[in-house]
Amino acid sequence: MALPLKYNFRNLTVRKSSTLATAFSIGLTVGVFLMVMALARGIDLTLTSSGEPLNLIVLREGSTAELNSSVSRENLSNLMYLDGIVREGDQPLVAPELLTLIYKARKGMSQGSNVTIRGVGPMSNKLRSGFKTVAGRMFQPGLAEAVVSRRIAERFQGLDVGDKFRIQATDYTVVGLFESGGKAFESEIWVDVNSLASATKRETFSSVLLRAKDQTALESLAKRITDDQRLHLKAVAERTFYEDQQGAASGVLKGLAVFIGFIMAVGAGFAGMNTMYAAVARRTKEIGTLRVLGFRRRSILMSFVLESVAIALIGVGIGILLALPLNFVSTGTANFTTFSEIAFNFRVTPELMLWALIFGVGIGFLGSLLPSIRASRFRIVDALRSA
């Protein structure tokens, strides 16, 4: 027969401070693990949500990012009329784009980071869902006007509506702020592609984005463009393109989360063991009595394990409460292949919370095993005779 859970809860409340201290140390462990994972998750979700399923991005063969790619105007016209591209009226959904970086100081600091400027064409918006201006207006094609992601405007100096920034000899005026549903474009400044090309005196584009009619068309277009030796281009599904960028930044963070989480878990586990050993020691006589009453060794073991898991559950609750507010925190760091800013939100997802639960309960369970086994092994006479 199992011991009633009420017995455990009574005990937990009697030793309030010890229970809380142990729960908090597990809570901090779970919390820190969640925070670092939430950072990695934020980067991942930003990137995985950025690609549209039927979009194809065309880059120079051998390039590793849009920033170091180039597609000539001649190649663009070769791409425009390939079969399998969606058309709007007589215009194919093809957008040549041009990327460059501008160094801007962060708010409240003298130094800052490189912000991506994307020159976009009339089709660019149609190829991307979720883009909307949230302040001011969209730039007018052909003019030296820019719209800035709200997140970037909040993080950097001199990028609010009405502000100006200079690219070579051209002064751009910020005329609006935009959002794009949490995608990677929320790290960017958008301007007209032709105006950016003339400002930077670039004759080539960085990349070409196009929309395939369906999945089959997407695959055959990708193959056709990549295999054409004369073009020296490669075409990748936009989704794959963004997903491939995940690895570097978020991989390091995940590794860090596991490393810190593991070591903190060892520390918290030892603390949990201390608490449980003390609980067992204090209740030796009680354990003897319970055994006399007919409770089995197994029930005693279960009871102590459950008690420790209960402490761990309180800890998990504390950890999640500590990490949850981060969901509203937006942050940014450098993408170290291009040294450009990526802005994103911490994301404490239900999946991560489930991991936190498994992690925390695991600490409680492993920490309780030895003390509980000890409790279940007492001989009745010895236990009753103890002080």
Next chain:
Amino acid sequence: MKFGKLILKNILRNKRRTLLTISSLVVSLFLIVTLATILTEFTQGNERASPLRLITRHAVSLGFTLPVSQQQRIATVPGVRSVIPFSWFGGIYKDEKNFFANFAVDASKFREVMTEIKMSEPEWQAFISDKQGAIVGQKLVKLYGFSIGQRVTLRSPIYDRTVEFIVRGICTGGDEKTLFFHHDYVNELVPAWAKDQVSTFSILANSAEDVPRIAQAVDSIFINTDAPTKTESERDFAISFETMMGGVKQFMYGIMGAITFSLLLVMGNTMAMTVRERTREVGMLKALGFQRGTIAGLFVGEALLVTTVGAVIGIGGAALLFRSVDLSLYIPNFQSFVPTRGTLLAAFVVSIFVGLLSVVYSAYRVSGMTIAEALRSTE
């Protein structure tokens, strides 16, 4: 110290608890030292920077290049001792995973400007006289087994070129995970748009006082040209790379704070249990005439001894480990992975502080009890 033996006896009374507490301290302090070392490495660029050097880049960003012809103009600015192109090539060795920095430089003036880089005289001569030559930092040798005379091929996605170099020297000092080669050589191979272009110039000033003036003078020369520049001290340039990382610093401090707090809870819990279990003994000590201060002191001494042992093993262990295994080899952009003396000292002070704080309340409470109260305790 006459109570030393009593404190030690008390600690050894519950060996398992002491051991678990110390182990918990050890792993947490090890983690704190590790994280602090990572943080130091993030922010060390500016401390390693030479006070005599400046970096010139394009005014808009590093995404734009500068014409190499600017070198001559910069050299004429008063206070400039020497100037060289220092151009990021972004070359990849075999696989993208093998990330290391590689720069195109002016080989003949290189050692004049980069005074911290050391190499034997014959190797300098061999490097300078071979246009295809390259020099590699010592850590790259450890990582990839480069040797003198070896041919090394780098593929640059920025310039869309694969270039072969011959290792002519192995250098120490500065960032030892870097490869340097002749700008003149690569300049012939890059595509037309990149010809005669560099990403930055590195300038050596005659004196540190000249630095701010040189920065202004250089930028004013090019302000109305196609390639306006931004010149700043090497230190500020390094800081700009730190600021790129964004909130990493605060985030790491937050994590270290959380670990410290957790440590305090663990230690506090242990001490509370210890004190509680010994309440009756406190009553007896009081009955024997021991003063409140002495009794509290016994517990404080116990906490301090436990934390000191934990700190010595955890902090000392981290220091020993990182001195014998150089983790910086495996972390991109890290030049070293050795905890500074400041870090070790700070970690030690924090642990002593944690030890003190963990016992204050329990010791104060129990030592203030009356003899009757303490003896009546049922713990």
